[in-house]
Amino acid sequence: MKLSWTWVVYLKQRPALMLVTTVVGLALGALLLIGPLRWTYDHTLVPVGQVLAGAGVTTGDFFANLGRIQSLAAQNQQLEVQNRELKTRLAADAETQRDNITLRRQLGLDQVSGFTEVGAEVVSYEPDSYRQFITVNKGSKDGLQTGMAVTSDGVLVGLLSDVKADSAKIVLVTDPEFRLVARDQDTGALGVLQGKLGSGLDMGKVDQTDQVAPGDTVVSSGLGGLVPAGILVGEVQSVNQHVNAVFKSAQVSTDFSASRLRFVFVVKPQ
């Protein structure tokens, strides 16, 4: 089978016709081909993409570990201490949660609705160095919807932005397109989180009278959208406050690496 190039030669002699054909072709292609292309890609190439993505993450980890092999022992010791502290806190939290349920029942308040999690594997990463998107192998067939929260190790990593039948695109919290109403867990201050170009997040639109301090924990507020309240986002690093400004803002750091993500959980509200 050989390709016929005669139509290209014909068009080459008529630049205006070639331009119109290209523009019309691209527009039609965008409208008609994206769906079938997406379907074909999801059903044929995704398994290969998964293997390659796994190989990429392993390679990245190998080189990253080479650089920090010296500090691993000290880091391990520090993590063990942190783990013990967290176990203690977890036990106390379980008690508080039980008390909360009992009191809500006694007062006749609605029970806090729970959520289920759907595990998904990352099949491709953003192909450029500027944006922060990933694609996973679960889609609307698994009950996913645009706007749902995505977590990894209990930390919010992004929101579903484009859901197809068998795949979904996730905008990560560090992408400038990411927006979410969040709450300072220690003071209750509300603000709008936005991803920053480069790294980290900016928590803006915080009322001047609200208290936000470095070290505070930032969680999802549960206001609007499909993201439940209380999902850990990160920690406040610094606060920008100007006397004449209407709002103040805070820099929030998050503890995950986009290129190390292999499996994520999509949070489905019940």
Place this chain on the structure above:
Amino acid sequence: MIIWRLVFISVVLALTQLGFLAAWRPLGLVPNLLLAAMVGLSLRGAVRPVLFTAVICGLALDLNSGAYFGLWTLTLPAAALAATLLQRTGVVGNDLASGALVVLAATLVAGAAAILGMTYVVRVWPVGLLSAKLLGEVLINELLFVSMWSLVKWPVVPKDTLPGVNRR
């Protein structure tokens, strides 16, 4: 069987870019294998098969990218066309140094296009960080191009094997 060879090359390149290189991210940057490959292929062989490959690869990248649709479907063929035009007008040759020069220009243009595509979402522009990223990308793409220069001989479609081609 040229078309199957081109489809196979496109799939391998696109999957390597989207799966392996985008996950690896050496120094936090994504090496642009496709850009380097398109420039190398168009300097060494006929441009039309490269355009075909570039469109397929560009579509694959656009389907998986958060940037506006069309960024890669337009950038990759444009890089291949630009390399061919520069070569035909005698501005560059078909050697490694010329290819490296075209890769440098293509990386800067593609980076600028990606950055400009974010104007509707970005409020604060960290100029230093973006410049460092752009320079890092240039370096990493040049390294990739130099290391793959001898490998791009195999997928090249010779210019005189296609009908209607001006044999010069």
